Amino acid sequence: MRSIAVGRLLRANTTGCTVGCRVDQQDSPAFGDMLRIPQADGTTLYGLVYEIAIEDDGLVRQLISVPQVSPEIIEDNRLNRNVPIEMSVTFIGWERGGILSQTRVPHPPLTLDEIFACEAEELLRFTSSGRFSYLRSLLRNEDLPAADLVTAHLRQVLGAARPGDAAQLMQGTLNEVVALLKDDYPQLMDVLTAVSEIL
Amino acid sequence: MPVNYINLRDQIKSMGEDARSRQGQLHEALLRCREALSREAENLIDLQRLVEQALAQNKALRCAVPVSEPLTTHLPAGLPAPDCILLAADGSQITPDPHDSVLYGLVNVGVFRMQTGSGKAPDQFTTSTLLYGDSLQTESGLASEDLVGLLRDVRERQILAKMAQQETAPVVTLTDGPLELFGEPRLKSDREFGQYMAALQDLALAGVITAGYISRPRAALLVTLLGLREDGGTGRGADRAFLGISDIMLLADLLAPGERSAIFQLQSMSSNKYEGRTALHFFYLNVGSASRPAFARVEIPLWVVEDPDALALLQSVLVEQSRQIGSVPYPYPLLRAHEIAVVKLPEKQELSRMIQAELLRQGLPLEQKSEKQFHKDILGTTRKTK
Numbered sequence: 001m002r003s004i005a006v007g008r009l010l011r012a013n014t015t016g017c018t019v020g021c022r023v024d025q026q027d028s029p030a031f032g033d034m035l036r037i038p039q040a041d042g043t044t045l046y047g048l049v050y051e052i053a054i055e056d057d058g059l060v061r062q063l064i065s066v067p068q069v070s071p072e073i074i075e076d077n078r079l080n081r082n083v084p085i086e087m088s089v090t091f092i093g094w095e096r097g098g099i100l101s102q103t104r105v106p107h108p109p110l111t112l113d114e115i116f117a118c119e120a121e122e123l124l125r126f127t128s129s130g131r132f133s134y135l136r137s138l139l140r141n142e143d144l145p146a147a148d149l150v151t152a153h154l155r156q157v158l159g160a161a162r163p164g165d166a167a168q169l170m171q172g173t174l175n176e177v178v179a180l181l182k183d184d185y186p187q188l189m190d191v192l193t194a195v196s197e198i199l
Numbered sequence: 200m201p202v203n204y205i206n207l208r209d210q211i212k213s214m215g216e217d218a219r220s221r222q223g224q225l226h227e228a229l230l231r232c233r234e235a236l237s238r239e240a241e242n243l244i245d246l247q248r249l250v251e252q253a254l255a256q257n258k259a260l261r262c263a264v265p266v267s268e269p270l271t272t273h274l275p276a277g278l279p280a281p282d283c284i285l286l287a288a289d290g291s292q293i294t295p296d297p298h299d300s301v302l303y304g305l306v307n308v309g310v311f312r313m314q315t316g317s318g319k320a321p322d323q324f325t326t327s328t329l330l331y332g333d334s335l336q337t338e339s340g341l342a343s344e345d346l347v348g349l350l351r352d353v354r355e356r357q358i359l360a361k362m363a364q365q366e367t368a369p370v371v372t373l374t375d376g377p378l379e380l381f382g383e384p385r386l387k388s389d390r391e392f393g394q395y396m397a398a399l400q401d402l403a404l405a406g407v408i409t410a411g412y413i414s415r416p417r418a419a420l421l422v423t424l425l426g427l428r429e430d431g432g433t434g435r436g437a438d439r440a441f442l443g444i445s446d447i448m449l450l451a452d453l454l455a456p457g458e459r460s461a462i463f464q465l466q467s468m469s470s471n472k473y474e475g476r477t478a479l480h481f482f483y484l485n486v487g488s489a490s491r492p493a494f495a496r497v498e499i500p501l502w503v504v505e506d507p508d509a510l511a512l513l514q515s516v517l518v519e520q521s522r523q524i525g526s527v528p529y530p531y532p533l534l535r536a537h538e539i540a541v542v543k544l545p546e547k548q549e550l551s552r553m554i555q556a557e558l559l560r561q562g563l564p565l566e567q568k569s570e571k572q573f574h575k576d577i578l579g580t581t582r583k584t585k
Contacts, residue, residue: 059534062525072313073523073531075320081538 005114007087009037012108015141016047016090019115022079032152034118034126035089037109043096045105046118046126048138050149051088057081089115090144092134093126100126102134120160127157127169132176139180139187146187147194150177155198170199225443232441232449235425240271249427250466256433261467262423263446266480266504268461270421276457280515282316283408284366287373287532288359289540290351293547294344295335298572300565301554304330304342305547306351308358309539311532315516321532323539326358346388352380353391356398363407369509371408371516375533378411378498379469379479396477403476403502408509412517412533416496420481421446421463446483447494454485456492457518462504476502484514486521486528493521493528 006029007021017037021028029035029049037045060077063069093102118126138153139146154173158166174195181188239246243265250264293305306328313321330350335342359372380395402409419438426440450460460483464470473479478501487493497517503509521528555565568576 059524059538062527063523065525066523070315070523071318072315072321075318076313076535079320080323 004116006035006117007085007115009109009111009113009115010086011111014091014105014108016050016088017109019087019089021085021087021115028085029087029117030152032149032156034092034123034153034156036116036118036122037113038116039109039113041096043094043106045091045109046093046095047089047091048149048153049087050090050144053086053088055086090138090141090149092137095126100129102126102130102132104137123157123160124165132173135173135176136180139177139191147191150191151194151198154195158198221443225448228441228444229448232422232425232444235428235441236270236421236449239425239428240269243267243269246424246427250424253427253433253437254466257435259468260423260437261420262427262437263420263463263481264424264466266462266464270461271453272461273453273455273458274514275455276459276515276518277511278457278515278519280315280519281369281512282314283369283371283512283516285311285313285315285371285373285516285520285532286359286362286366287311287313287530287536288355289375289533289536290355291540291542292344292347292351293542293550294347295330295341296572297341298569299551300568301551301558302331302335302341302566303550303554304335304347305542305550306330306347306354307540307542308351308354309536309541310358310362311535311539312362313532321535323535324358324362325539326354328354346391349380349388349391353395353398356395356402359409360398360401360405360407363402364405368406369408369512370405371410371513372402373517373530373533373536374411375414375537376411377413377496378409378500379465379467379473392472396473399473399477399500403500406502406506406509408503408506408513409500410503410513410517411498412530413496413498414529415494416447416483417445418496419445420465422449424463446496450483451492451494454483454492454494456485456488459484459497459514462499462510465498473500476500476505480504484517486518486530488522488528491526491528 007019010018010020012018019035029052031049031052033049035047035049037047039045059081063073063077091105093100094105095101135150138144138149150173154170157169157173161169174192177191177195178188181191246265250260250262254260288308288310290306290308292307293303295302295304308326308328310324310326311321312324328350330342330347337343337346355374359374363370363372378399380392399409419441422441422444423438426437429440430436454460462480462482465479465481467479470479479498480501480503481496481498484495484497485492486495495517497513499510499513503513517530520530520532523531524534559565567573
């Protein structure tokens with residue numbers, strides 16, 4: 001399991017959280033990546049990155065008007081000044097005592113908790129632990145870019161899966177998507193159209 | 200009760216009328232002053248004598264003294280600036296407050312280090328010094344804001360001197376404000392002044408290009424020099440000969456973007472304390488553009504004046520770094536040093552909590568805030584009232 005944190009928690013509730021991370025950090029999580037947040041009581045919370053924002057401030061706004069900003073000043077603003085990247089994460093489940101749940105987390109993480117990217121093994125263990133019921137929280141939340149998020153997540157899952165398991169994982173996911181959206185034809189088509197990109 | 204705007208309305212109107220009527224007088228004074236500038240531009244020896252003569256009658260005389268360049272000198276900056284190590288320092292402070300629940304002071308110094316032309320990310324350092332116990336007491340009572348300010352200036356200079364010694368030349372150190380420790384209460388503190396001078400001497404020995412940057416100066420040092428001729432060389436009315444005119448008003452049309460003025464020596468009540476290579480000098484500099492001029496007074500010690508390459512590098516670095524910041528020119532390293540050094544209210548509150556916790560651990564009873572402070576906090580007022 002990777003031990004280098006990708007960022008720290010800025011704010012949270014039981015639906016999701018916002019994470020701050022530095023630009024220079026290698027392997028910064030991408031849209032759709034699965035993250036884990038270990039808690040002091042042994043619980044691990046899981047979530048997907050659904051938004052990545054670059055923050056600014058007064059000085060940065062001034063610097064953009066300069067025709068040629070020196071490389072040192074660009075590096076200074078990227079590396080030394082306050083939290084330049086904010087990632088929004090939606091929770092998809094949690095684990096305690098070796099038992100995984102694909103439901104809402106029992107309590108939000110605390111400010112400045114460390115956040116880690118999930119390894120392939122963790123990703124597969126989580127997704128195969130149930131019947132993809134966590135997709136419900138993604139597809140029913142109107143604030144999330146559901147079609148793109150499910151697609152990015154599936155791309156990561158398929159990339160981690162053994163070749164023989166990929167088709168089964170995809171079939172299971174699509175079955176759950178169809179079941180959840182059977183009464184919402186426009187959104188179902190929206191998700192299937194996006195997912196078709198990785199088929 | 201907020202400000203009584205009804206009371207102020209008439210006063211503001213009078214202020215506006217007064218400003219308009221003064222404009223004519225100022226314009227006339229400015230024309231006379233410009234004439235004096237071109238008339239005296241080459242009379243450097245005469246002017247130096249005039250200052251000596253006036254100083255004999257007025258020890259408090261504060262003015263510019265010409266060195267070797269004509270008064271109307273305006274020299275462009277060589278751009279791009281040569282690569283160098285830039286160390287900019289700024290400080291902030293917490294002055295001990297007798298109304299607070301814990302009595303302490305703090306000097307916080309931020310240093311921004313940049314290696315120009317390297318493409319590398321700059322470094323930033325913060326040094327925090329807690330003031331407590333005997334260090335808060337002086338012969339006249341609790342350490343004043345001026346004394347804590349002096350300690351801050353001394354720490355800035357000491358830290359810069361120490362860091363500069365570890366660098367490879369050319370090294371430029373910048374601070375916000377003058378090199379001259381200003382104000383009567385500060386001069387009473389001989390020990391701190393000695394430490395400040397020792398740090399300056401260290402910088403001189405290391406050949407570090409040292410400067411204090413005063414943004415938008417309102418000084419009338421050159422204007423006062425020209426006024427000496429008008430008051431008959433007594434120095435008593437020199438600062439009133441062209442009343443309302445500042446050096447920047449006088450030089451604004453002369454200094455194109457990137458240009459510096461002549462170098463002047465500083466004559467002040469404390470300037471004789473800066474002896475030998477630390478003797479204080481200054482020049483004016485336009486770090487702005489044609490559409491937005493921005494003037495600064497740059498204080499430098501004699502060892503920088505005596506090195507033409509160092510002087511040229513300093514000028515070009517200040518112009519280049521000021522242009523890095525966008526439409527409102529100001530040296531980027533100084534801005535960042537300020538950002539690093541400043542102690543915000545939540546940080547002060549956290550520090551107070553840490554001190555209180557330690558005192559409790561030591562078994563000491565917690566002091567309460569003064570009754571006045573307690574009620575002010577409840578009101579949430581930020582007004583400073585005596």
